[in-house]
Amino acid sequence: MRAIKTAILLASTGAMLAGCGGSGVFNRDRPDEFAVQRQAPLVVPPDFNLEPPAPGTPRPAEGAASEQALEALFGGPAARSQVETSALDRAGASDPGIRSQVGDPDTNTVAKGRVTRDIIAAPEGDGASAQAVIPS
Numbered sequence: 001m002r003a004i005k006t007a008i009l010l011a012s013t014g015a016m017l018a019g020c021g022g023s024g025v026f027n028r029d030r031p032d033e034f035a036v037q038r039q040a041p042l043v044v045p046p047d048f049n050l051e052p053p054a055p056g057t058p059r060p061a062e063g064a065a066s067e068q069a070l071e072a073l074f075g076g077p078a079a080r081s082q083v084e085t086s087a088l089d090r091a092g093a094s095d096p097g098i099r100s101q102v103g104d105p106d107t108n109t110v111a112k113g114r115v116t117r118d119i120i121a122a123p124e125g126d127g128a129s130a131q132a133v134i135p136s
Contacts, residue, residue: 037065 040059058064080088 053059
């Protein structure tokens with residue numbers, strides 16, 4: 001009789017513990033906090049006679065994340081601080097319009113030689129078949 005009570009007690013305890021499975025409050029899907037993009041605040045226009053924008057056009061108050069990154073990297077309308085200008089002057093900064101001058105067809109370039117052309121034209125690979133040639 002005692003063995004039957006023990007078996008029933010073990011079976012009921014096992015059934016209750018099976019109910020404490022992994023689907024609960026602590027195992028829910030959470031949003032990725034790093035994938036959230038900041039949205040521009042809502043602004044009431046001063047003139048209510050404006051026409052609504054065409055569907056699919058971007059909002060004028062904000063750009064895409066890639067446009068914001070390009071503006072942050074390559075400059076925008078914000079002026080440089082005095083400390084940044086001083087650091088750039090000490091480092092020997094180039095002209096602010098150097099990117100337009102480099103693409104100019106009248107810009108003279110220096111030939112780097114056959115070795116540099118060979119390195120640039122080398123096919124991509126994992127390096128398993130790479131060889132070193134020592135000129136004699």
